[in-house]
Amino acid sequence: MIFEGKVWLFGDNIDTDAIIAARYLSTYDPAELAEHLMEDIKPDFAGLVSSGDIIVAGNNFGCGSSREHAPLAIKGAGVSCVIARSFARIFFRNAINIGLPILECPDDLSHLQSGEDRLQVNLDEGLITHLQTGDFYKSAPFPPFMQEIISRGGLVEYVMLRIENER
Amino acid sequence: MSNSNESTMIEKILAAHADKDKVAPGDLVNARVDLALGNDITAPVAIREFMRFGLDKVFDPDKIVLVPDHFTPNKDIASAEQAVALRSFAKQYAIKNYFEVGRMGIEHALLPEQGLVWPEMLIIGADSHTCTYGALGAFSTGVGSTDLAAAMAIGEAWFKVPPTMRFEYEGKLPPYVGGKDLILYTIGHIGVDGARYRAMEFVGSAVDNLSMDGRLTMANMAVEAGGKCGYIQPDEITFEYLKGRLAGDYTAVYSDRDASYEKIYKFDVSDLEPQIAFPSSPDNVRPVSEASGIDIQQVVIGSCTNGRIEDLRLAASVIKNKRVHPEVRLLIIPATQDIYLQAMEEGLLKTFIEAEAVVSTPTCGPCLGGHMGILARGEKALATTNRNFVGRMGHPESEVYLCNPAVAAASAVTGTIVDPKEVI
Numbered sequence: 290m291i292f293e294g295k296v297w298l299f300g301d302n303i304d305t306d307a308i309i310a311a312r313y314l315s316t317y318d319p320a321e322l323a324e325h326l327m328e329d330i331k332p333d334f335a336g337l338v339s340s341g342d343i344i345v346a347g348n349n350f351g352c353g354s355s356r357e358h359a360p361l362a363i364k365g366a367g368v369s370c371v372i373a374r375s376f377a378r379i380f381f382r383n384a385i386n387i388g389l390p391i392l393e394c395p396d397d398l399s400h401l402q403s404g405e406d407r408l409q410v411n412l413d414e415g416l417i418t419h420l421q422t423g424d425f426y427k428s429a430p431f432p433p434f435m436q437e438i439i440s441r442g443g444l445v446e447y448v449m450l451r452i453e454n455e456r
Numbered sequence: 457m458s459n460s461n462e463s464t465m466i467e468k469i470l471a472a473h474a475d476k477d478k479v480a481p482g483d484l485v486n487a488r489v490d491l492a493l494g495n496d497i498t499a500p501v502a503i504r505e506f507m508r509f510g511l512d513k514v515f516d517p518d519k520i521v522l523v524p525d526h527f528t529p530n531k532d533i534a535s536a537e538q539a540v541a542l543r544s545f546a547k548q549y550a551i552k553n554y555f556e557v558g559r560m561g562i563e564h565a566l567l568p569e570q571g572l573v574w575p576e577m578l579i580i581g582a583d584s585h586t587c588t589y590g591a592l593g594a595f596s597t598g599v600g601s602t603d604l605a606a607a608m609a610i611g612e613a614w615f616k617v618p619p620t621m622r623f624e625y626e627g628k629l630p631p632y633v634g635g636k637d638l639i640l641y642t643i644g645h646i647g648v649d650g651a652r653y654r655a656m657e658f659v660g661s662a663v664d665n666l667s668m669d670g671r672l673t674m675a676n677m678a679v680e681a682g683g684k685c686g687y688i689q690p691d692e693i694t695f696e697y698l699k700g701r702l703a704g705d706y707t708a709v710y711s712d713r714d715a716s717y718e719k720i721y722k723f724d725v726s727d728l729e730p731q732i733a734f735p736s737s738p739d740n741v742r743p744v745s746e747a748s749g750i751d752i753q754q755v756v757i758g759s760c761t762n763g764r765i766e767d768l769r770l771a772a773s774v775i776k777n778k779r780v781h782p783e784v785r786l787l788i789i790p791a792t793q794d795i796y797l798q799a800m801e802e803g804l805l806k807t808f809i810e811a812e813a814v815v816s817t818p819t820c821g822p823c824l825g826g827h828m829g830i831l832a833r834g835e836k837a838l839a840t841t842n843r844n845f846v847g848r849m850g851h852p853e854s855e856v857y858l859c860n861p862a863v864a865a866a867s868a869v870t871g872t873i874v875d876p877k878e879v880i
Contacts, residue, residue: 306845306848312826315531315534315538316534317501329852332852352648353845354824355581355583355586355600357601357602378653378684379584379600379679383601386600386602432484443602444605445509
């Protein structure tokens, strides 16, 4: 899978309350959630982000609450991929489980110009290329087991296959 | 990493549930789940995903727990609909551990109290504070809704075996300093990602002497350091707590003497002050002496972190025969119906109401900015809850400070953050 999109830059320790505030958790419709994506830390974000864009963040992205509404809101906004130096563990699971592409990239990408720079992401190779400068960055590969969940489209599809095999 | 056969408590529990002799940090395992938990926010998503499997039964209806505690009693029509989804699913799939309003409590206070948690269990919950049950010698961790859906279908979940960090707390804690202060101090020391993906083992004389309520508070906030779980190995206090709550037997497991730890922290806590987490991160921690004088408009005593009977006793002992400051709202939220009743029988609720506090039915409510005490722009709250992220309790320009129940009660009287020893 290859994505190209505009970069939106976020810092370290972006918590799931920041990604989607609890006051919007009385729905789990991705499109409705997307209208409030990052609202408390970047109020205009839902209006700025467009389909295919890429979120680039620092350490511990998605810390805090287990709400799957956070990756659902990101997916609902059409974000193609989240790249972070590291992810909080429940967010990491949730993203893999619902089929939201994520990449863990150890390089510091905080110099990128938010809302201006464009990246190309080759998910299978874990390769990130800056479309204007040609710089490239490598992300850590997922273990084969997780790659299988991702390639099937999520945990439900993965488990479904097992259930069908046992029938 | 040693090559001995020695393991931590967590490694033993994961190995046993994955039918392996031994596991090591970094191993990916598929493990049997003894209990799977969801609430009124996370379970509706899990139910939607579960329905895609097209199954007419769950893996084991007795191993699923559903607790409508976040936006209940229903705060609006949308949350009422989510509660219906939970209720209908519980009925359709014969899940007996569904706790209706009137019987429910905040999940992580409720499950141990109801005897649903014991040592050596493997528990997952679609709620990040599921790590609480490590206080009883279980491996328990927060997951998302889709993980819960899969576990409800097949009774298994995948795990990466975490490296373990050991935290040793030595010394006798001063008055008005407890489990909340130990964990806040720890998070302040290592940061909100200091134990990311790690198991946190809490040991030492200060932990040995903590009550079960204090231990539950410590394990509860392991996730605030990024931890996969936090745990305390079972001892007499654990066994005493479990007595009378459980129908069956259980086996306690322990870390071996030569178990491998990724890192060991040692803290002398004999002079520890009450700790305060400043806005807007649980690792922005300073001693109360550096917070004194900060004015507050709301105080919340409750939540899965500090809404247990001992927390209420402590708060009542501080506020007895005093009055809440005229410009402060004090909200007391007993975490379960049993705690509520106990607090009533002990006269604690009378103490609170005479002090002009509000006493609420059990709910997560204000802790996550749901309902029952939302902050306006510019307001500051002091809370015994677990998170103080931007906008956590209301308006994005409101602020939350975190503390223990004694500090909360004392500060509600003075209207500014204060060390309880200055109020007594």
